[in-house]
Amino acid sequence: MITDELIYKTLKDRFGYDTFKPGQLAVIRSVLAGQATLAVLPTGTGKSLCYQLPVYLLGHTTVIVSPLIALMQDQVAQLNYQGEKRAVAINSSLEPRQKQLILGQLSQYRFVFMAPETISQPTVIQALQQCQIDLLVIDEAHCISQWGIDFRPDYLVLATIKRQLKPRATLALTATANAQVRHDILTKLDMQSANSVITSVDRPNIYLGVSQQVDEASKNRFLKQLVMESQGPGIIYFSSRQKTVEIATLLQETTTLKVAYYHAALSTKERFTIQQQFMQGHLDVICATNAFGMGINKADIRYVIHYHLPQNIESYLQEVGRAGRDGKPAYALLLATAQDMYLQQALISFGIPEVGLIQRFYQDPNLFKGSQGNEFELLRRYQQIGMEEQAVSELLKNRQKEKQFALQTMLDFLNLHGCRRQFIVNYFDEDPRQIEHDDQCCGEPNSTAFLEKLNLKKITNDKAPKTAGLDHWNGILKQLF
DNA sequence: CGCTTTTGCCGTATGGCAAAAGCGGTGCCATACT
Numbered sequence: 106m107i108t109d110e111l112i113y114k115t116l117k118d119r120f121g122y123d124t125f126k127p128g129q130l131a132v133i134r135s136v137l138a139g140q141a142t143l144a145v146l147p148t149g150t151g152k153s154l155c156y157q158l159p160v161y162l163l164g165h166t167t168v169i170v171s172p173l174i175a176l177m178q179d180q181v182a183q184l185n186y187q188g189e190k191r192a193v194a195i196n197s198s199l200e201p202r203q204k205q206l207i208l209g210q211l212s213q214y215r216f217v218f219m220a221p222e223t224i225s226q227p228t229v230i231q232a233l234q235q236c237q238i239d240l241l242v243i244d245e246a247h248c249i250s251q252w253g254i255d256f257r258p259d260y261l262v263l264a265t266i267k268r269q270l271k272p273r274a275t276l277a278l279t280a281t282a283n284a285q286v287r288h289d290i291l292t293k294l295d296m297q298s299a300n301s302v303i304t305s306v307d308r309p310n311i312y313l314g315v316s317q318q319v320d321e322a323s324k325n326r327f328l329k330q331l332v333m334e335s336q337g338p339g340i341i342y343f344s345s346r347q348k349t350v351e352i353a354t355l356l357q358e359t360t361t362l363k364v365a366y367y368h369a370a371l372s373t374k375e376r377f378t379i380q381q382q383f384m385q386g387h388l389d390v391i392c393a394t395n396a397f398g399m400g401i402n403k404a405d406i407r408y409v410i411h412y413h414l415p416q417n418i419e420s421y422l423q424e425v426g427r428a429g430r431d432g433k434p435a436y437a438l439l440l441a442t443a444q445d446m447y448l449q450q451a452l453i454s455f456g457i458p459e460v461g462l463i464q465r466f467y468q469d470p471n472l473f474k475g476s477q478g479n480e481f482e483l484l485r486r487y488q489q490i491g492m493e494e495q496a497v498s499e500l501l502k503n504r505q506k507e508k509q510f511a512l513q514t515m516l517d518f519l520n521l522h523g524c525r526r527q528f529i530v531n532y533f534d535e536d537p538r539q540i541e542h543d544d545q546c547c548g549e550p551n552s553t554a555f556l557e558k559l560n561l562k563k564i565t566n567d568k569a570p571k572t573a574g575l576d577h578w579n580g581i582l583k584q585l586f
Numbered sequence: 587c588g589c590t591t592t593t594g595c596c597g598t599a600t601g602g603c604a605a606a607a608g609c610g611g612t613g614c615c616a617t618a619c620t
Contacts, residue, residue, distance in 0.1 A: 173613075197615060222614040256612060345610060369612065395612055416611080450587050451610055479612095486615095 141296035163239035177218035192216035208232040221259035238272040246277035264295035312436040313547040344413035353392040367393040404431040417511035467494040
């Protein structure tokens, strides 16, 4: 029996803290009791502690399923920094021989990180079956719902893998999941009887703004004015790679700000460099697609601007939630024109195979052997995991309907008359009456005046600092003499 | 899905018009080739 006393002692000894953040203790108790657990905790509140601490009280191997190689490597580096050497990430950056070696002595590790595509490999499962698995963690579990069907189908076989590994407990972790997504996660992981620990998604220090613009030219003008007058750093999100380049170039050429762009077509090296520069404070603005963000734990991001409509409320909140992690004021602004919905509309079916293609593929997969693109990779993988044509068609058809519905909800948010914060908490099944609406919480700004109200206006060089500095020195001189 | 850009046609000077093509996001893995 593990007592709370022992839990707190471990917290102090291993992590140096005296108290838990909201939700953490409940999750840890549940996991230690061997319960399947779903934890929805806001970003930046120490989700990783929820599995790291139990590992030290359980003593065998914990497997963490993570969506990105960069995330795994961050976590391993963080554990190493904490003095934990028994942590390893298994992914394609390893030499085949190294991988074999690690798999052969897997039980020596306490933390094993890998992507769903890795954990579903037969050799990996065999190696894991030789270990006692205390805990199976699904990090960023909303990926099951967001990516599982039309992007990374290996997220759908995690339930099967869980059955093969027989972990003492399973823990699904995410920052944003409404009732439907939570249901989806629990069903697809076959853990319907799980304990759910859910904290509020509300982030009171982030102003939520929507600004309607007549066309792209006026959007660009307002955007430029915003980034010039705002305290930074900030992120601008786009739904097009080309636009990230275009606007980053515009800002580089017409302002003195340090600007970079980021999207999935850049090389791993370029992506790494830009991310590092941003994290270390060498950039004012980053123009990015949704490729940028997961694992970005930068506390002082002052704004997140959406140049295009996000694909759904979850993505919007995930992206917005990267601002103001330090608890200081920050703002989110969605710039919108009437045409923006067509881009999202198009993306709903982009890269998803049509019924005709699914049919032809299942009749003779060899016809598409060299074909590249998400459609084909998706179909090949579905066939490998033994899904029938009919089931795949159904799944993809329903997925597109869901996406369509989610876009409609995003449009409802865009055209809302009323408190945007109340809309958001209501969407996540919380009581909207907990929000007291005022002009600091949300609005429809069409000038940069709101920045002053929020205390987010940039302090310009020719004003405050120098005078303030002199006054400061004069004060010290007076005290001295 | 709908807006923007390119192509094709006419037929031989300099565009004009309609049809067609292009755009438009997210990442693991493995294996075969250079």
